[in-house]
Amino acid sequence: MxxxxxxxxxxxxxxxxxxxxxxxxxxxxxxxxxxxxxxxxxxxxxxxxxxxxxxxxxxxxxxxxxxxxxxxxxxxxxxxxxxxxxxxxxxxxxxxxxxxxxxxxxxxxxxxxxxxxxxxxxxxxxxxxxxxxxxxxxxxxxxxxxxxxxxxxxxxxxxxxxxxxVANGLFVNKDMFDQYELELPETPEDLLECCRVFKENGIQTPIGANRWWLENFVFAQAYADLYNGGNTAAEIEALNKGESKYSDYMRPGFEFLQKLIDLGYVDAEKALVSEAIEGEGPDFLAQKIPIVMAYWGAANSDTAYGKTDFELQVIGFPSSRGPMPVVSxxxxxxxxxxxxxxxxxxxxxxxxxxxxxxxxxxxxxxxxxxKNVEVECIDALKPLNNKIKENVYVLGSNAGMKVEQWGNTCLIVRKLLEGASVDECMAEFDKLQEESLKQ
The missing domain is CATH 3.40.190.10 (Periplasmic binding protein-like II)
Known part of the structure; x- marks a missing residue:
């Protein structure tokens, strides 16, 4: 070039x-x-x-x-x-x-x-x-x-x-949730129960996934308290100094992903080679799967999910604090x-x-x-937008953290999809943190 x-x-x-x-x-x-x-x-x-x-x-x-x-x-x-x-x-x-x-x-x-x-x-x-x-x-x-x-x-x-x-969220087929009398999930436990019901009713893989966006589940659980507990600066400083460990924050999210894989709610092999939207999009639009994950703009684009034959809702990822938008x-x-x-x-x-x-x-x-510009969003995005208006979200990217978040977490999630254990994935975070402390 x-x-x-x-x-x-x-x-x-x-x-x-x-x-x-x-x-x-x-x-x-x-x-x-x-x-x-x-x-x-x-x-x-x-x-x-x-x-x-x-x-x-x-x-x-x-x-x-x-x-x-x-x-x-x-x-x-x-x-x-x-x-x-x-x-x-x-x-x-x-x-x-x-x-x-x-x-x-x-x-x-x-x-x-x-x-x-x-x-x-x-x-x-x-x-x-x-x-x-x-x-x-x-x-x-x-x-x-x-x-x-x-x-x-x-x-x-x-x-x-x-x-x-950019706010990332869970894109859900509200009609399918209504069909099985399910409330939209707010916590990790809620999501597991919804997936159980879907699977028992013949939906083989309830969550359509790709090799890029599963880290949103991790961020929502890892940093829900860090960004919404009133002690953000001090917690990040402790991470940067090595006084606390990224792996301790990340472990619950990785254990949750492993459970989704083990129970058959996410197809790890397919996700590992699937491009975002291209991999899971057709099945979601055909109402073969009820849940995918994507970014805000996908709900507005006809090339993604801007035109569906069902009621689309975009909600935050499940966390201990409820639905959590992940902002990158x-x-x-x-x-x-x-x-x-x-x-x-x-x-x-x-x-x-x-x-x-x-x-x-x-x-x-x-x-x-x-901060001077605001417009009305489409109805499907209002659940996600309401959380952000309340300043409820986590950052998937924060240059103030010495360990880069988005790319590293994405790559380590792929190791999980390839068969690495949660402990092995946590060792990767520990290694990254040790390297950052030497710089």
């Missing part, structure tokens, strides 16, 4: 970061294969800012609300600044291919683009390496919610800012050595302004990173 070449994908990235966020697909493959998935554009004479993200510009009449909303804000920047934001995008062919994150890290380290849309784990990795600019001087930063700053500050620098705060904050970042650095910063200033974020939120019905 050359720095002066631009890519645009020929096929839709079925899972984009919801215009500003989602966990991206495909496991490691070889670098050569990954390069072949970056489709290149002809050079243009126009003044450009190069954006690497998981989506192409939407075509007229496209019905992906997230991508269309993002395009509207980009159009604002293009018009006001007299430039073109050139999309360079990548999608993986299957689970054996290189991940979007792998490709993104490589492109940032090699200064191949100006703007990047990054997932939480890559934000922390690249921010700690000094590969991303500090964005705290942007005018739009004064309007950001505290949760955004908490999630994306690395070594005191705000290295990425999203267009939405992605973000737009500028490379520390970006070729068009000033123009890229100007683009961000516009697309992250309250005016643009209001436009984005109204079109995409999402939680805005700006």
């Amino acid at each position: 050359k720095r002066n070449k631009r890519g645009r994908i020929r096929k839709s990235a079925v899972l984009c970061l919801a215009g500003a966020a989602v966990l991206l697909t495909a496991a490691c493959g070889d670098k050569e294969k990954a390069s072949s998935n970056l489709i290149k554009n002809d050079e243009k004479d126009n003044k450009v800012v190069n954006l690497f993200g998981p989506m192409e510009k939407t075509k007229p009449n496209a019905k992906n609300a997230a991508r269309s909303a993002f395009d509207l804000t980009v159009a604002m920047a293009e018009e006001q600044l007299g430039l073109i934001v050139e999309y360079r995008t990548y999608t993986a062919d299957d689970y054996q291919d290189k991940t979007y994150d792998d490709v993104g890290i490589d492109r940032v380290r090699n200064d191949m683009d100006d703007l990047y849309l990054l997932n939480p784990d890559t934000i922390q990795i690249l921010g700690s390496e000094g590969e991303l600019l500090d964005l705290s001087g942007l005018e739009c930063v004064k309007n950001l919610r505290d949760v955004v700053k908490t999630a994306n500050e690395v070594d005191g620098k705000l290295v990425a800012i999203p267009q939405e705060v 904050v992605t973000g737009y970042a500028v490379g520390a050595n970006a070729e068009h650095m000033e123009d890229a910063l100007d683009v961000l200033e516009i697309v992250l302004s309250d005016e643009a974020l209001q436009l984005y939120a109204e079109n995409n019905k999402v939680i805005s990173p700006s």
Whole structure:
């Protein structure tokens, strides 16, 4: 891949970061294969800012609300600044291919683009390496919610800012719950009982899972008290100093996942090779399974769960404190050595302004990173939204924790799916913590 070449994908990235966020697909493959998935554009004479993200510009009449909303804000920047934001995008062919994150890290380290849309784990990795600019001087930063700053500050620098705060939840077929006279689950025990009833009534695997999002169950149980017990800063400091152990927090969630697997409520073998939504989505839409997990924007997109033949409800993941949304904050970042650095910063200033974020939120019905912007969400998302309005949630990504959370937990959950014991998984967390204490 050359720095002066631009890519645009020929096929839709079925899972984009919801215009500003989602966990991206495909496991490691070889670098050569990954390069072949970056489709290149002809050079243009126009003044450009190069954006690497998981989506192409939407075509007229496209019905992906997230991508269309993002395009509207980009159009604002293009018009006001007299430039073109050139999309360079990548999608993986299957689970054996290189991940979007792998490709993104490589492109940032090699200064191949100006703007990047990054997932939480890559934000922390690249921010700690000094590969991303500090964005705290942007005018739009004064309007950001505290949760955004908490999630994306690395070594005191705000290295990425999203267009939405992504809340992950359980997507449930309310009709199927009503059919068997079941209340929507609030605690881990509630969920186990619902799955038991579904399985006894012929639903072979009640929870549709993929290799990316099972960690939400872990986060909800691990950090329900940490983020909602009034002692957050002190508990994180104890973790960073090694006075308490991440594994002690994580163990209940991993034991719960193991129980779901042992009882046949989650198919570990299928989940291990399934891409998000693509793997479990068809069965959920066909009402063969009652429960899946996804991000907020999936409820608004016709390419995911925005159009169902049943009553869709999105609730928090079960925890000791009840339904718990899991929040992960992605973000737009500028490379520390970006070729068009000033123009890229100007683009961000516009697309992250309250005016643009209001436009984005109204079109995409999402939680805005700006404390000044709020829109009414669709009915299916109201249970999740009500919790967040009450400030009840856990962070799946927090750059203030020395051990990166989202990516590491995802990988260790995969070890569980591959057959590792809970004790072996906890040893992985202990190892990560020991390494962080040496830094």
